Amino acid sequence: MQVPGKLKNYSEEPVTTLEMVAAEAGVSPSTVSRFLNGTAKVSEIKRRAIEVAIKKLSFVSNPIASGLAGGKSHSIGIITQVFGSPYYGQAMVGIEEILIAANYAPLFVSSHWREDFELGCINFLEGRRVDGIIILSACLPDEVLLERSIRTPMVVTSRMLSSERLHSFNFDNYTGAKMATEHLIGLGHTRIAFLKGISSHHDAIERFKGYRAALKAHNLPFDPKLCVQGQFMETGGEAATLKLLDSGSRFTAIFASNDQMAYGAALALYNRGLRVPDDISLVGFDDLLNSSFMIPPLTTVRHSIREIGKIAAVTMLKLIAGETHASDNPAPELVIRKSTRSCPI
Amino acid sequence: MQVPGKLKNYSEEPVTTLEMVAAEAGVSPSTVSRFLNGTAKVSEIKRRAIEVAIKKLSFVSNPIASGLAGGKSHSIGIITQVFGSPYYGQAMVGIEEILIAANYAPLFVSSHWREDFELGCINFLEGRRVDGIIILSACLPDEVLLERSIRTPMVVTSRMLSSERLHSFNFDNYTGAKMATEHLIGLGHTRIAFLKGISSHHDAIERFKGYRAALKAHNLPFDPKLCVQGQFMETGGEAATLKLLDSGSRFTAIFASNDQMAYGAALALYNRGLRVPDDISLVGFDDLLNSSFMIPPLTTVRHSIREIGKIAAVTMLKLIAGETHASDNPAPELVIRKSTRSCPI
DNA sequence: TTGAAAGCGTTACCAG
DNA sequence: CTGGTAACGCTTTCAA
Numbered sequence: 001m002q003v004p005g006k007l008k009n010y011s012e013e014p015v016t017t018l019e020m021v022a023a024e025a026g027v028s029p030s031t032v033s034r035f036l037n038g039t040a041k042v043s044e045i046k047r048r049a050i051e052v053a054i055k056k057l058s059f060v061s062n063p064i065a066s067g068l069a070g071g072k073s074h075s076i077g078i079i080t081q082v083f084g085s086p087y088y089g090q091a092m093v094g095i096e097e098i099l100i101a102a103n104y105a106p107l108f109v110s111s112h113w114r115e116d117f118e119l120g121c122i123n124f125l126e127g128r129r130v131d132g133i134i135i136l137s138a139c140l141p142d143e144v145l146l147e148r149s150i151r152t153p154m155v156v157t158s159r160m161l162s163s164e165r166l167h168s169f170n171f172d173n174y175t176g177a178k179m180a181t182e183h184l185i186g187l188g189h190t191r192i193a194f195l196k197g198i199s200s201h202h203d204a205i206e207r208f209k210g211y212r213a214a215l216k217a218h219n220l221p222f223d224p225k226l227c228v229q230g231q232f233m234e235t236g237g238e239a240a241t242l243k244l245l246d247s248g249s250r251f252t253a254i255f256a257s258n259d260q261m262a263y264g265a266a267l268a269l270y271n272r273g274l275r276v277p278d279d280i281s282l283v284g285f286d287d288l289l290n291s292s293f294m295i296p297p298l299t300t301v302r303h304s305i306r307e308i309g310k311i312a313a314v315t316m317l318k319l320i321a322g323e324t325h326a327s328d329n330p331a332p333e334l335v336i337r338k339s340t341r342s343c344p345i
Numbered sequence: 346m347q348v349p350g351k352l353k354n355y356s357e358e359p360v361t362t363l364e365m366v367a368a369e370a371g372v373s374p375s376t377v378s379r380f381l382n383g384t385a386k387v388s389e390i391k392r393r394a395i396e397v398a399i400k401k402l403s404f405v406s407n408p409i410a411s412g413l414a415g416g417k418s419h420s421i422g423i424i425t426q427v428f429g430s431p432y433y434g435q436a437m438v439g440i441e442e443i444l445i446a447a448n449y450a451p452l453f454v455s456s457h458w459r460e461d462f463e464l465g466c467i468n469f470l471e472g473r474r475v476d477g478i479i480i481l482s483a484c485l486p487d488e489v490l491l492e493r494s495i496r497t498p499m500v501v502t503s504r505m506l507s508s509e510r511l512h513s514f515n516f517d518n519y520t521g522a523k524m525a526t527e528h529l530i531g532l533g534h535t536r537i538a539f540l541k542g543i544s545s546h547h548d549a550i551e552r553f554k555g556y557r558a559a560l561k562a563h564n565l566p567f568d569p570k571l572c573v574q575g576q577f578m579e580t581g582g583e584a585a586t587l588k589l590l591d592s593g594s595r596f597t598a599i600f601a602s603n604d605q606m607a608y609g610a611a612l613a614l615y616n617r618g619l620r621v622p623d624d625i626s627l628v629g630f631d632d633l634l635n636s637s638f639m640i641p642p643l644t645t646v647r648h649s650i651r652e653i654g655k656i657a658a659v660t661m662l663k664l665i666a667g668e669t670h671a672s673d674n675p676a677p678e679l680v681i682r683k684s685t686r687s688c689p690i
Numbered sequence: 691t692t693g694a695a696a697g698c699g700t701t702a703c704c705a706g
Numbered sequence: 707c708t709g710g711t712a713a714c715g716c717t718t719t720c721a722a
Contacts, residue, residue, distance in 0.1 A: 060468075064413050084634060110438075373694075378716065413698045
């Protein structure tokens, strides 16, 4: 196969253009375009001819060209915190599902919980002329988000701000955490340790509030020594638990404010010869895919992060379309498995 | 803020174009373009002027437009099997890292281990005019891959085919599996169950071969009843282990050919009151992030899937650049943790 | 080395 | 409803 120098694509096969379809169908390019986008009514006759031509030439519209001409790329950027994450990974599944179905290309990038990276991601995506940006658990301050959304519409999770060009929503972290804590209280636990998430994180703050509210509602004292920072990561949860154990404080249960920290806690407990749930009850938050395979299976709060992803994508599509229907936040649900039992003492 | 009808972008702020930069710098657009792409030498004087103009106007080249004009999108598509996966997720991390640094946009899509979806993904990406496609553990038959790569260059993992337009590579599954099995044999185990992965999967086949080779090398009999299908998933591993347990076959160790199945096996064992490693030793494959947090921490074969992702991306970039340097396959390594011990009987 | 001009494949505006 | 004609912002001959 010889490759003529002129060809941009390696393959010889000429790419069918809209113009060729128009010629084949005996109409103008404008009409084909209108038919493709439903921009205006096209007579039955021509519509037929166009359809036939498209099929015959197996034409596929070039999004690059239409992006240039139409001023939009039909792609939307998604800023996630980490790619490997079991948490954000699920959100991505939901987002992809919706976007692909709507024929939008998802542009996933990650910002590693760093404000500067997040800004870099926004710049990268804007450079790519995405039609909108979805940010999962944004780090950037509200003002920056609001300001940037003027250029490119945004959907942000784990926040509660909103404007003409920025929608945000969240599930109820507070209630979820309260439910988890109350489950433990209901089992007779009174000294419940709490593993905190990233302190600047909206979700982390709400979960902490829910924990304290449950304590208060049941007239249980709040002991700051029982609350340790775990950074929402497995290693953090492990270190926090070790710290707790070494502090000498008494407790019969641990509420890790996300499942990943619960995994770490379980390992720390295991390494110290403590059994879950016999010695210590353990509750997580998120219900990651792995949690039902933890040993013992983890009691946790489910809120379908995948659903969150779908809602975010749908909201983005609506925002682009100019609709402003606010979306409902999914409700959290307690999933009781084997990591909790009645207080042994 | 009033929005004039003409504006494509919501924001008022005019987007700087290459033409404006040219005007500002007092040179022609062609020169600016050449400077930007290094297509031709530009005199020191003009180069300076252009740099200043770019800075002043904070110009960012429009990839959509250059894509149209240049015939390439500066984006590359990545087909992964599942988004939420702890395995492919790591590969994505590696790919993103390389691509973003090279200023290429990664277009991640997932095909759920289905040939038809994989074909759909390729079509979607081709429609987007990506400059190349990376497929992680492709499902499609070799011929199809080879044929499609004529249009768009490809890098495929878990395969061993190659052509002018298609590079593929893999780590050594066979050796990794052999190492894992021999570790068990070294501990005195003679009846080692094997959890098989997706049977059509190249990696799965190689791992199975490695297992059998180790057995043979140590004069141990191969018992087909000890080999059960687990589909590379947690649930599959659980079901397979249950089946094994119910079959009445005797075994003192399980080699799950990926970590996810090992998680399922651990759960099945736990639910049947069997302890790891006291009653049954367990070995996995992949060394997922979670494996060091499994209880007990899982002995497994590490091969850095993230590294695989980086290699795939680098290879793709080279392929596009016209270079043909084949990349090295990373070597597998046995990570011994707490899920294995000497044979109790 | 540089500029002018002709696209790249669509969409959008404007008459008809 | 439809066709013609400009863009869209950049790259790439082709001359100079």
